[in-house]
Amino acid sequence: MQVFKVYFQIIKNNIPILMIYITVFIGISMAFSTSGQSSDIAEFTESRAPVAFINDDNDSALIKGLMEYAGEKSTIVEVEDNQEALQDALFFREVEYIIRIPAGFTERFMNGEATALEKTSIPNSTSGIYMEMILNNFLNSANHYIKYVNGITQEELVAKVTTDLTKETEVVISDYESGVANGSGMAFFFNFAAYPVIIILIFGITSFMLVFNDTLKKQRTLCSPISHSRLSMETLLANLSFTVIVWAIMLTASFVMLGKELLSINGLLWAINLFIVAIVGLSISFLIGSLIKNKNAQSAVANTFTLGLAFLSGCFVPQSLLNEAVLSVGRFLPTYWYVRASDEIGKLKSFGWESLQPVIFSYLIQIGFAAALICIALVITRQVRSGSVRQA
Amino acid sequence: MEICVKNLVKRYGNLVALDHFDLEINQGEVFGLLGPNGSGKTTAINCILALLKYDKGTIDVMGKPMSPDAYDTKRNIGVVMQNVAVFDELTVRENIDYFCGLYIKNKKERVGLVEEAIEFVGLADYRKFYPKKLSGGLLRRLNIACGIAHKPKLIIMDEPTVAVDPQSRNNILEGILKLNREGATVLYTSHYMEEVEQICSRIAIMDKGRIIASGTNSELKSLIRTGEKISIEVYGMDSKVIEFFKQLPGVNSVDYTDNKLTIKSQRGKNNLVSAVDYLKSNNIEFSRIYSELPTLNDVFLEITGKELRD
Numbered sequence: 001m002q003v004f005k006v007y008f009q010i011i012k013n014n015i016p017i018l019m020i021y022i023t024v025f026i027g028i029s030m031a032f033s034t035s036g037q038s039s040d041i042a043e044f045t046e047s048r049a050p051v052a053f054i055n056d057d058n059d060s061a062l063i064k065g066l067m068e069y070a071g072e073k074s075t076i077v078e079v080e081d082n083q084e085a086l087q088d089a090l091f092f093r094e095v096e097y098i099i100r101i102p103a104g105f106t107e108r109f110m111n112g113e114a115t116a117l118e119k120t121s122i123p124n125s126t127s128g129i130y131m132e133m134i135l136n137n138f139l140n141s142a143n144h145y146i147k148y149v150n151g152i153t154q155e156e157l158v159a160k161v162t163t164d165l166t167k168e169t170e171v172v173i174s175d176y177e178s179g180v181a182n183g184s185g186m187a188f189f190f191n192f193a194a195y196p197v198i199i200i201l202i203f204g205i206t207s208f209m210l211v212f213n214d215t216l217k218k219q220r221t222l223c224s225p226i227s228h229s230r231l232s233m234e235t236l237l238a239n240l241s242f243t244v245i246v247w248a249i250m251l252t253a254s255f256v257m258l259g260k261e262l263l264s265i266n267g268l269l270w271a272i273n274l275f276i277v278a279i280v281g282l283s284i285s286f287l288i289g290s291l292i293k294n295k296n297a298q299s300a301v302a303n304t305f306t307l308g309l310a311f312l313s314g315c316f317v318p319q320s321l322l323n324e325a326v327l328s329v330g331r332f333l334p335t336y337w338y339v340r341a342s343d344e345i346g347k348l349k350s351f352g353w354e355s356l357q358p359v360i361f362s363y364l365i366q367i368g369f370a371a372a373l374i375c376i377a378l379v380i381t382r383q384v385r386s387g388s389v390r391q392a
Numbered sequence: 393m394e395i396c397v398k399n400l401v402k403r404y405g406n407l408v409a410l411d412h413f414d415l416e417i418n419q420g421e422v423f424g425l426l427g428p429n430g431s432g433k434t435t436a437i438n439c440i441l442a443l444l445k446y447d448k449g450t451i452d453v454m455g456k457p458m459s460p461d462a463y464d465t466k467r468n469i470g471v472v473m474q475n476v477a478v479f480d481e482l483t484v485r486e487n488i489d490y491f492c493g494l495y496i497k498n499k500k501e502r503v504g505l506v507e508e509a510i511e512f513v514g515l516a517d518y519r520k521f522y523p524k525k526l527s528g529g530l531l532r533r534l535n536i537a538c539g540i541a542h543k544p545k546l547i548i549m550d551e552p553t554v555a556v557d558p559q560s561r562n563n564i565l566e567g568i569l570k571l572n573r574e575g576a577t578v579l580y581t582s583h584y585m586e587e588v589e590q591i592c593s594r595i596a597i598m599d600k601g602r603i604i605a606s607g608t609n610s611e612l613k614s615l616i617r618t619g620e621k622i623s624i625e626v627y628g629m630d631s632k633v634i635e636f637f638k639q640l641p642g643v644n645s646v647d648y649t650d651n652k653l654t655i656k657s658q659r660g661k662n663n664l665v666s667a668v669d670y671l672k673s674n675n676i677e678f679s680r681i682y683s684e685l686p687t688l689n690d691v692f693l694e695i696t697g698k699e700l701r702d
């Protein structure tokens with residue numbers, strides 16, 4: 001395990017740099033979480049948060065019923081339907097929660113197909129979480145009727161659901177509320193966590209590769225009886241161990257920051273998502289490591305590349321607030337899918353196949369990216385290896 | 393035979409770095425590969441170690457064809473490259489342990505070997521030093537220790553004494569002889585003829601990718617016409633004097649440059665006395681006069697028409 005040993009010796013030498021990223025991350029997350037805790041539940045339930053509905057579907061009975069029900073718990077406000085106006089409204093707290101009903105929603109919903117409302121809220125907004133619960137209660141309960149009462153009309157459905165909910169609100173809530181309370185806030189934390197994870201992996205792994213693949217030292221290793229496959233195996237093992245360690249540290253940090261609520265299915269899904277994005281980070285690092293030749297290139301690439309990646313993917317600013325141009329670029333980045341999965345997990349209240357599907361889909365896309373990046377890196381290193389060795 | 397290279401051709405694009413290069417090294421030898429910079433020594437070594445692909449020829453090491461996956465052969469080879477290759481992140485001891493560990497899996501066995509190597513190159517006081525803190529000479533010694541700690545049967549060293557202070561250089565040369573006495577075969581390359589003369593039992597002289605002569609030190613010197621070289625420092629010299637020296641028996645060439653007169657003559661012709669007599673009787677002032685045996689540089693000069701050192 002010679003390679004393994006050197007690997008961690010090199011990582012050890014880079015701990016000061018790595019610590020900087022962890023510290024900055026924890027500092028920023030702490031700043032965010034304290035700013036979100038000021039409003040308390042009692043205050044806000046009475047305050048009836050301003051909510052906006054944007055209906056891209058037709059004015060069906062189902063949607064009317066939903067809006068009416070929501071209107072009892074909040075104040076519905078009108079907002080102009082364009083990106084800028086919506087962002088402004090959120091920013092100035094004219095509205096705290098925006099619900100967009102996609103075209104074809106009613107039809108799909110009535111047919112029992114998977115469909116969802118698009119929701120945007122101020123990060124860490126308690127009224128947002130409350131609104132989310134209200135909408136989910138309505139839709140979950142409606143969904144039950146559709147499943148079990150054949151041929152139910154929209155009007156009947158709305159009538160049944162509203163009476164149910166007004167009569168036994170308490171019961172219904174405890175029945176369906178199995179997700180985490182502060183889903184969007186936690187998602188926000190995890191979205192951000194991708195940044196330190198990736199940059200730490202890039203720094204650590206490329207530092208090792210720079211040192212280890214230095215032609216002269218590599219020659220020495222190549223002269224020894226260590227086989228090529230053994231060398232690759234040890235390197236891979238070391239890379240994976242480092243990735244797991246970084247993941248574990250970040251997960252511990254998130255437990256410290258977010259507390260017991262992470263001991264839930266949502267928490268598990270976030271942990272898996274974070275692990276997958278760490279593997280993505282590993283593959284990115286491997287690719288960068290096989291391209292760069294010196295320390296200067298390393299820090300330039302690591303910093304600019306990771307910042308760009310994080311911005312375009314919505315690690316810092318929620319995807320719902322990014323404009324369409326940014327998002328269309330983002331779709332070609334693995335971290336975009338990480339953030340997407342993370343946001344979805346924040347909203348999950350039930351864990352059936354249907355609600356998990358979008359999360360798993362985003363997982364798979366990230367894994368696909370990681371595999372592709374590693375293949376590209378392997379092709380590059382192979383070319384480097386077969387070239388001749390230049391001596392000074 | 394430890395190393396047998398036949399008809400090796402290596403091209404870098406249009407440049408022919410090795411041109412039908414042959415080499416035979418027997419067990420127990422300290423074999424010197426002597427040649428000016430750029431003559432192809434490193435290229436030859438990299439081919440022998442299967443680090444480079446070549447265009448033509450065969451290479452056998454310890455009786456088996458050499459290839460990148462000839463791991464059993466590699467296990468018995470120790471390599472000291474021309475450039476220092478150690479980890480800045482590891483201490484002297486850790487570096488030696490790392491490279492030794494590529495050959496010797498057993499940790500306990502390694503502890504002894506690493507200690508021995510540290511003593512051997514005289515780095516006992518620097519065990520915990522990082523390479524950045526070592527002087528050039530000490531760094532070279534570390535470079536050597538990393539290559540030989542596992543006690544290889546065949547040691548290949550590519551110019552291990554370049555840019556080394558005299559003390560470290562002597563330490564290194566003595567070390568090589570000691571390794572050889574302990575049973576190792578050594579292939580040693582250098583562009584310093586003195587070193588090669590000092591430690592090598594057989595020598596091959598190389599130029600432009602080709603071996604131009606090989607044999608023992610005295611065999612090489614007997615190849616050339618010069619057996620004696622007289623040098624005289626004189627100021628002011630006319631052509632008459634040069635003509636006189638040219639007709640002395642057995643003289644091959646007379647050259648006068650930079651106030652130095654060089655007379656090369658065949659073996660066994662002792663012309664020193666007649667030269668002194670002539671200068672005295674003609675009242676020609678000279679400051680120094682001495683006679684030398686030919687060096688490998690003379691061998692190189694006579695075969696290639698240029699100096700070994702540029």
Ligand SMILES: Nc1ncnc2c1ncn2[C@@H]1O[C@H](COP(=O)(O)OP(=O)(O)O)[C@@H](O)[C@H]1O
Binds near residue numbers: 404409430435
């Ligand atoms: N990787 C390379 N690409 C192109 N030319 C090279 C390369 N390595 C060495 N050469 C050339 O091959 C010749 C022999 O070089 P080298 O084997 O390093 O000589 P030496 O070790 O005797 O100084 C030189 O002319 C050198 O410039």
Ligand SMILES: [Mg+2]
Binds near residue numbers: 433435474550
């Ligand atoms: Mg060389």
